[in-house]
Amino acid sequence: MEKFIKHIGTGVxxxxxxVDTDQIIPAVYLKRxxxxxxxxxxxxxxxxxxxxVLNKDDYKMGTVLxxxxxxxxxxxxxxxxxxxxxxxxxxxISSRFADIFRGNSLKGGLLTIILDQAEVxxxxxxxxxxxxxxxxxxxxxxxxxxxxxxLAFDIDDYTRWRLMEGLDDIGLTLKQTDSIDSFEKKxxxxxPTTLPIRS
Amino acid sequence: xxxxxxxxxxxxxxxxxxxxxxxxxxIDLHLIHEVTSPQAFDGLRLAGRTVRRPDLTIxxxxxxxxxxxxxxxxxxxxxxxxxxxxxxxCAEFGLRIxxxxxKDQGVVHVVGPQLGFTQPGMTIVCGDSxxxxxxxxxxxxxxxxxxxVEHVLATQTLxxxxxxxxxxxxxxxxxxGVTSKDIILAIIAKxxxxxxxxxxxxxxxxxxxxxxxxxxxxxxxxxxxxxARAGLIAPDQTTFEYIKGKPxxxxxxxxxxxxxxxxxxxxxxxxxxxxxLNADELEPFVTWGTNPGQGLPLNSVVPNPADIADSEARTAxxxxxxxxxxxxxxxLKKIAIDTVFLGSCTNGRIEDLRAAADVLKGKKxxxxxxxxxxxxxARVRLEAEAEGLDKVFLDAGAEWRNAGCSMCLxxxxxxxxxxxxxxxxxxxNFEGRQGKGGRTHLVSPLVAAATALRGTLSSPADL
Numbered sequence: 001m002e003k004f005i006k007h008i009g010t011g012v013x014x015x016x017x018x019v020d021t022d023q024i025i026p027a028v029y030l031k032r033x034x035x036x037x038x039x040x041x042x043x044x045x046x047x048x049x050x051x052x053v054l055n056k057d058d059y060k061m062g063t064v065l066x067x068x069x070x071x072x073x074x075x076x077x078x079x080x081x082x083x084x085x086x087x088x089x090x091x092x093i094s095s096r097f098a099d100i101f102r103g104n105s106l107k108g109g110l111l112t113i114i115l116d117q118a119e120v121x122x123x124x125x126x127x128x129x130x131x132x133x134x135x136x137x138x139x140x141x142x143x144x145x146x147x148x149x150x151l152a153f154d155i156d157d158y159t160r161w162r163l164m165e166g167l168d169d170i171g172l173t174l175k176q177t178d179s180i181d182s183f184e185k186k187x188x189x190x191x192p193t194t195l196p197i198r199s
Numbered sequence: 200x201x202x203x204x205x206x207x208x209x210x211x212x213x214x215x216x217x218x219x220x221x222x223x224x225x226i227d228l229h230l231i232h233e234v235t236s237p238q239a240f241d242g243l244r245l246a247g248r249t250v251r252r253p254d255l256t257i258x259x260x261x262x263x264x265x266x267x268x269x270x271x272x273x274x275x276x277x278x279x280x281x282x283x284x285x286x287x288x289c290a291e292f293g294l295r296i297x298x299x300x301x302k303d304q305g306v307v308h309v310v311g312p313q314l315g316f317t318q319p320g321m322t323i324v325c326g327d328s329x330x331x332x333x334x335x336x337x338x339x340x341x342x343x344x345x346x347x348v349e350h351v352l353a354t355q356t357l358x359x360x361x362x363x364x365x366x367x368x369x370x371x372x373x374x375x376g377v378t379s380k381d382i383i384l385a386i387i388a389k390x391x392x393x394x395x396x397x398x399x400x401x402x403x404x405x406x407x408x409x410x411x412x413x414x415x416x417x418x419x420x421x422x423x424x425x426x427a428r429a430g431l432i433a434p435d436q437t438t439f440e441y442i443k444g445k446p447x448x449x450x451x452x453x454x455x456x457x458x459x460x461x462x463x464x465x466x467x468x469x470x471x472x473x474x475x476l477n478a479d480e481l482e483p484f485v486t487w488g489t490n491p492g493q494g495l496p497l498n499s500v501v502p503n504p505a506d507i508a509d510s511e512a513r514t515a516x517x518x519x520x521x522x523x524x525x526x527x528x529x530x531l532k533k534i535a536i537d538t539v540f541l542g543s544c545t546n547g548r549i550e551d552l553r554a555a556a557d558v559l560k561g562k563k564x565x566x567x568x569x570x571x572x573x574x575x576x577a578r579v580r581l582e583a584e585a586e587g588l589d590k591v592f593l594d595a596g597a598e599w600r601n602a603g604c605s606m607c608l609x610x611x612x613x614x615x616x617x618x619x620x621x622x623x624x625x626x627x628n629f630e631g632r633q634g635k636g637g638r639t640h641l642v643s644p645l646v647a648a649a650t651a652l653r654g655t656l657s658s659p660a661d662l
Contacts (some may be wrong), residue, residue, distance in 0.1 A: 016518075017511050018392060018490050022629040027610035031263060031277040033237035033284045045631045069511060070393045073426065073490070074627060075608070076328040077235065078344035096393055099428045100328055104344035117511075156360070158220050169346070170246070173354045176215050176223060180251075180356055183214040183225055188458065190449035191227055192316050194295045195254040198446045 001109045003166035007090045007137045009063030011127040011146075012053055017068035021101060024072065024080040038079050039086035058131035066123050067094040072101025072112075081108045091137050093144065095120050106159050107169060111137060113144060113153045122149075139164055201465025203364045204433050205399040208339040208462070212322050214356055221358040227321040229351045230307045231258040231294070233285040234610070235326030239349035240288040250292045251355045257316065258289050258296040261306045262327075263610050266573050266600035269299045278611065292352075305576020305602040308332040308544040312416065313578055315445025319434035319459040324351055329544045329626065331422040334431035335415035336438055337462050339399070341429040362428065365398040366470040369406040371478035376659050378554070379414035380546060380624070380643035382406065382476070383421040384484035384494045390474060392492040395427025398472065401464060402432050406478035412441040413550040420545045421626050424491035433463045483658040485531055486628045486641040488519035493628075495531065497646065497658055503527035522630050523638050524618065531656050534640070538621040539570040539597075539651040540633070541644055543607040546624035547575030551644040552583050556591040558648035558659050563596050565654030570597035570647075571613065573605040597651065609634045622650040 029041025046052045053059050065084065071094040072080060081104045084092065092110065095117040105112045115123070126133055126146060136145040139160055144151045162169070173180075202210070215223040229252075236258070243249070250256060263278045273279035282299070289296040297303040303310055308329055311317045319337035324330060326348040333340035347357055367386055387394075400422050407415070415432050422430025439456055442448050449455035482496035493516065495502065504516040504527065520527065525534070541547075541555050552574065564570050572592045574580035580602055583589055589599045606613040607625035615621055615637025624647050628639040640656060649657040 017515055020490070020627070020629045022608075022627065022632050026631055026635070027262075027608045028635075030234050030610065031275075031281050033241075033281055035238045035241075045635055070426075073392055074328065074423070074629060076326060076342040076344055078238075078326075078346060081344070096396065098393075098426060099396055100342055100344060100423075104346065107344065107346040169358060170242075170248070170350050170353050173223065173350065173356055173358060176356075177354075179215045179223070180225070180354060184355075187225075190451055190455045190458075191321065192318060192447045192449070193254040194228075194257040194316065194447075197295060 001166045001168060004109055004111055004139055004163045006140065007063065008134055009090060010061060010132060011064045011066050011123065011135050012059045012062035013124040013127050014053060014065055014067040015124060018070045018073060019067055020074035021072055021077050021080040022074055025077065025083040030077060030079050035082055036086055038083040042083040042087045063088055064091045064093065064135045064137065065089050066120060066127060067092060069094060069096045069117060071097050073098040076100045078104045078108065081105045081110050085110050093120065093123065106163065109163060111139065111163065113137065115144065115151060115153060119151055201468035203464045203468045203470060204337060204401055204431060204462055205339060205362070205364055208320055208322065209361060211320065221360050223356050224322060224359050225356055226324050226351050227255060228311070228316055228323045229256045230311055230323070230325035230330070231256060231348070232261050232307050232327065233281045234262040235345050236288065236348055237281065237284045238345050239352060240292070242349040243352060248353045250294065250352045253293045255355060256294050256352070258285060258294055259304055259307050259310050260285060260299055262604045262608065264299055264603045265611050266603050266605050266613055269601045302577045302581060305578065306544045306547060306604055308420070309548060309575035309579060312336070313445065313576060315442055315447035318442060318449070318455070319438060319462050324357065328423045329420050331428065331430050332416050332420040332544055334419040334422065334429055335412060337431055337434035337459070339429055339431065342423065362399045363397050363471040365395060365400045365427070365472045365474065367400055367402050367474045367476065369402065369404040369476045369478050371406055372409065373406060373478050373481060376645060377481050377483060378643040378645060379410050379417045381481050381484040382478065383418045384486065384491070384641060385481055386476060387421065387425045387491045388484070388494040389476065390425055392424060392490050393426045395422060395425040398427050400425070400427045400430040402430060407432055408435065411550060412437055413548045416548070417545055421491065424626055434459050483643060483646050485646060485656055487523065487525060487531060488516060489522055489628055489630050490515070491626065491628060491641060493519055494641065497531055497656060499531055501525045501527050501529045501531065532661065534656045535567065535620070535654055536622045536640070536650050536656065537568050537619045538615060539568060539647050540573070540606045540621055540623040540625060541570065541647050542573030542575065542605055543625040544575065545626045546644050547573060547579065549579050549582050551624065552579065552588050555644040555648040556588045558645060559595040559651065560591050562652055564651040567654045568651065570651045571600060571606060572597050573600045574602050576602045606633050608632060609637070622647050622656060
């Protein structure tokens with residue numbers, strides 16, 4: 001995974017709440033067996049609308065998505081994270097994320113940042129007034145900065161460290177193989193196994 | 200202080216706990232399907248890793264399979280490749296798979312319980328958000344993304360932050376015609392689609408204890424629609440009876456039961472939040488909008504966004520009415536339906552089919568609509584056929600399909616057309632969920648059947 005330390009980019013204001021993962025990428029776009037190419041399905045139902053924010057020249061180069069509350073609800077499809085990343089987004093800001101989406105994004109290196117709704121509204125207004133506003137997202141200092149503003153955000157130390165080092169979770173867990181081995185020795189024998197097959 | 204059920208199960212599965220790090224949690228059962236697994240298997244291959252516990256892993260084909268002509272090759276080449284990829288991955292890594300045509304193929308959350316794999320006190324994951332279904336057995340079960348699927352395949356564990364706990368107490372008894380689907384739709388309308396975020400919900404109270412296992416699964420299934428990754432119900436005699444005799448039920452059943460009987464929330468345990476709901480007052484519930492929290496009793500009218508105080512909820516309601524093509528003030532029962540979908544991991548089990556068939560028996564569905572009946576698994580389909588339910592549906596004018604997720608998510612050919620309106624026993628009424636431009640009203644199997652007969656949203660009491 002690519003390290004995430006600091007990102008400077010422009011914002012894309014998505015003034016909608018409850019953007020579920022079916023909106024981020026509809027099911028018909030989930031048929032690929034690779035991790036790339038999902039950008040064509042990103043917000044597919046809305047992309048036909050010339051007024052949709054991603055279709056406006058001012059926001060074509062944006063890398064920081066600023067969304068309404070409850071972003072990423074619904075299906076656990078990690079394709080939603082891949083679609084945003086494949087399109088070019090590095091950061092999503094919202095006042096509330098659904099749990100599974102947030103987990104997926106932080107595993108995959110798409111930084112999801114929680115700010116108060118009032119701060120989201122101010123950021124929307126700023127980016128709408130001047131789409132070229134530079135937004136600096138600094139994971140080292142845990143701040144989002146633009147203009148003269150610097151807003152602190154929370155992220156747990158462990159996730160921050162993992163993102164800044166670009167570490168793969170599986171590699172970290174495999175270092176604990178001894179603990180897993182000894183846990184397995186204590187497991188109850190009546191817990192089911194899928195093999196051999198019984199009918 | 201005592202522990203909640205969720206805390207007990209969590210504590211029993213901690214492989215490693217370290218200050219400032221997530222707990223490493225052991226996973227007892229990993230369910231796999233074709234859509235969220237191919238990239239995980241690719242990741243294993245790239246890193247030269249194996250599947251740690253093939254014997255705790257099971258795959259089936261559900262999200263992207265046709266429900267017609269299943270004896271022929273899948274017509275859509277992209278879908279076919281995805282299903283073939285799952286089969287090849289299972290062969291390569293030595294995993295059990297139930298493919299199209301097998302009696303244990305079906306929606307992953309129907310297959311696990313029917314084979315007896317879902318048992319109290321387990322941790323269960325799947326790359327699907329409706330994994331919460333298995334919580335009905337007193338298991339801690341939740342949906343994961345593909346990176347986590349790969350993690351579980353490689354290590355049989357997941358690093359997880361401990362969730363907070365929420366109790367939802369449903370006391371009283373349901374009126375005739377009111378079902379567990381109405382309970383959960385009412386809960387989501389009450390706490391909102393984000394109300395459960397960060398929590399494991401435990402459903403409690405006399406109305407929950409009175410439910411059958413399959414009805415409990417419907418409640419837990421939609422925990423995610425309230426924002427909670429997991430929802431569970433303490434196991435009891437109903438649970439034990441359901442598991443008994445299933446193919447993979449414990450051989451030493453008595454030993455298992457004596458452990459299962461320890462799985463309850465201690466009387467002195469504290470939940471972080473408690474919510475109360477009175478079952479006596481519940482009515483059949485339907486959604487009118489584009490998120491599962493936008494629901495009302497069937498006797499209501501389409502709400503007027505101007506009456507909603509919260510500006511965000513008002514804007515969402517305005518957008519929803521435009522998308523749904525509804526006018527504020529219209530009685531919900533006047534809304535005409537084009538397609539009735541009976542199926543899914545929410546309501547595609549045998550009891551759901553029986554309940555709907557009971558309403559439809561000897562009658563004909565309205566000529567203005569079509570009805571799709573999609574059993575949750577091939578085994579449910581066989582069971583229904585043995586009881587003659589297929590004949591009831593066919594005689595009524597409905598279509599009798601093969602098992603799969605089907606129109607719940609509109610990934611296979613079973614989709615709504617632009618502007619087409621459904622009454623659906625599934626779990627999500629998101630924009631475009633059942634097909635681009637499609638309009639979804641979430642309902643119980645009883646409401647689905649009554650709606651099919653009358654052509655407009657209805658309950659059996661309206662017949």
